[in-house]
Amino acid sequence: MVIKKFLTKWEANFDLAENGRIAIQRAEKVRYDLILMDLQMPEVDGFQATKVIRESNKSLNRNIPIYALSASTGMYSQKDMNTSGMDGLITKPFNPEELRQTLFNILNRDTPRDGLGQTA
Numbered sequence: 001m002v003i004k005k006f007l008t009k010w011e012a013n014f015d016l017a018e019n020g021r022i023a024i025q026r027a028e029k030v031r032y033d034l035i036l037m038d039l040q041m042p043e044v045d046g047f048q049a050t051k052v053i054r055e056s057n058k059s060l061n062r063n064i065p066i067y068a069l070s071a072s073t074g075m076y077s078q079k080d081m082n083t084s085g086m087d088g089l090i091t092k093p094f095n096p097e098e099l100r101q102t103l104f105n106i107l108n109r110d111t112p113r114d115g116l117g118q119t120a
Helices: 002-009 020-027 046-055 078-084 096-107
Strands: 035-038 066-070 088-091
Touching: 002 096, 020 035, 020 046, 035 046, 046 066, 046 078, 088 096
Parallel strands: 035 066, 066 088
Antiparallel strands: none
16 A cells, blocks of 8 residues: 555556456456566465466566565565566565656666556
8 A cells, every 4th residue: 555655646557456366357458567566465476466467368468577565575585586477576665766766767678658657
């Protein structure tokens, strides 16, 4: 919910998924610029949801950046990240301006954009 506050303040377009199953369903219907994936979601965790999004023929988001959100960096290995198909990790708590700059940099790696775009 903290990220929701900042994305709203930054006037970003975004969706929130209450659990991993819903995140997978939305990834089949909406093309996003970036997905921020909580690793500890109910029903389907962030690793599994990312893996399904990356491997599904139905997904519109197989090749877009997916970044994990986690309060613990030591709990997850780089192998876990790579196996699931995640592009990186953003740790909580975060400095809002550093987060904004990180999201801006991620979104501008491939295609120049004026704003944050549609974020999941």
